[in-house]
Amino acid sequence: MSLEINKTMKITAAMCLAIGAMMLSSCVKDKLIMYKDEAHLYIEKVASDVSKDSTSYSFAVKKAEILQDTVYVKVRIMGKAANSPREIILEPSGKSTAIAGQHYKLLPYVMPADSFKMSLPVVVLRSPDLEKKEVFLELNVVASKDFMPGITKQLGYKIKINDFFSKPDNWDQRLAVFFGVFSEVKFAFIFKTLGMSTFAYPEQVPYSQMTYLKIKLKNALAEDEKINGLMMDEFGNRVTFPN
């Protein structure tokens, strides 16, 4: 009998203790968690940026005297900004077809003190063979003495380099409504007529202006056809702009 009472009381006491402990535990002050890991580096991807993970660079839309230019790769660190400059290493991947020194040039990269992000300049070079073929450069963030590679999916950046009228990155999603199906011949005509090769619609070029550019192209094409006849593209289709 007394053994049984003892047992019940024990259980009750244990339960009380447990509940009490649980209650008390909710009153412990939370300590801030600080980043104590090593510094990492990764490619910054902003959702709205069309060239967040890759970009196309065409010398075709540049003046003939432009023999080299710069493409920027945005990077960010994980961890705290340091009080001294830190080394960054970008390395071309094995998939790249671009040849260092002929199509591009990497520079020594350093994250300045007290910075947590920056744009790394990659020099692209106007090699004569780019008029015929497009080359591809994939750059990866690799471990340096200061940084470990960061977010696994955000370590690579692709750059396509050519010297002909290649399709702008936002053509299909944004520009096709105004300019229709892409062709090199059409894009060359657009560049010749408008003197523009990038159309940041709707961020910088509003709808109303895109409509204006479309109609301007339609008029220019009609004038051109009067002199040269129908304009045919590289696929054998007539160049037109949407109604």
Added chain:
Amino acid sequence: MMKKYTAYMHFLFAVLLMLSSCAKDHGNYEYTKLNDVKIDSISDFSLMKFDSLKISPEVNQSESGHILSYEWKIYSPKTGKTKTLSKEKNLAVVITEEPITDAYELLFKVTDQTTGISEFKSFNLKVITPYSEGWMVLNRKGNDVDIDMVNPAGKVFSDVYKLSNGNAIPDGANRVYTYYGQQEQKVFVQTASDLLQLKGNDFIQIQNYNSLFYEQPSPGKPELYFLKNGGDREFIINDGLLYVMATNVPPPTRFGARIPGDYKAANFMAVGSKYPGIIYDEKNGGFLSLPANKSELTAFPLVEGAAFDMNKINKTLVFMQPAPVLDHFYALFKDPRNQSFHFYTINSNGTNPAVKYQPMANVPDIGRASTFTIASTLPLIYYAVDQKIYVYDVEMNAARKVYEIPDAAAHIVALRMLKGALVAGVNEGAEGALYYFDLAPTGNVSSNTKKISGLGNIIDMVYKPQ
């Protein structure tokens, strides 16, 4: 035994907990009746800028002796900002608010200092200018072309463009327009090479031809600014070519390049839901339509029951304006081969847009008509020749003279309808005047009710609502 006791204890404890929730609250609260403050309603006001606004509101309270504080605030729907006008009970201020299309909201707040409770009353204040509403009469005095405003009371405000902009309209002007866009009232003055957009209240110039376009047409030769009130597309015809600006897209919006095609647009347009942009192409002698969201003009389909072929008119468009029937437009054409006149009705929203056609008979002197206007409810077209006013009855297919200004040298330059009445802009020598006519149910002029003199030589006029 002990086990049972424990169980009882648990049970009792639970019951106690439950019961405690049923305890009646015997709190020692004291309820006192609060002072009840009432403000009598305050009517809405319409004032001009710099007018003084004096209001002595009726404020009553149920308890006497409470100290009340007062506050008058004005809220601008345009800026979204609120400003305190006064902290006195009786408002006496000079209104320095800018005239805007919407009314300002005024708020009168009375606070009982003892209780801290406030009572509110709001009302509207519309700030207008002397020329917010009335006839905008484009007229010439000597070498200067300007706008005279004739308000609904018949008072003339001379040279309001110069008053606001410091100079007469540059290069003269030939036409005035006023429309309601999607957001606001739009006022334009058209010169030989420019189109000036003015603020609706004070006629300060806000845009010119160059700023209306991404690329200004060359040569700059504006012939028409057109939009259907509240419509989402605006049109300009420049040198016979059509330009369009959609306003239902994210701003900013501007006019762009000319609509392609081999055409020459007459300076009249019709707009309806089905055909949201109808022009008459003088080059090919037919109507063309610019479908919604498109940039190419299209010919009209041939529909069964059509009174005529929209694509083959082959005459000169003399006049086209909205008819008394919804979405219908009356168009008058002249056949240059034999100087005959032809009447057409088109429906801008019909499966069959070609509603009616008749060669016009018995239309005295119509070839010399200086101006036309369409009656508000009847199928009638008024036209003026020198000092005479005729009315063309569409059903009768005949015109009759309805009025003749006694002064044989008078010259009617503009006929317009306003709320069922006919108003004529008349030049008598170098001076201009407005004649107001009441109309009989037949469309005849029943009386010349009013004449407003003191205007310059009239060029064009339009009624601008507030």
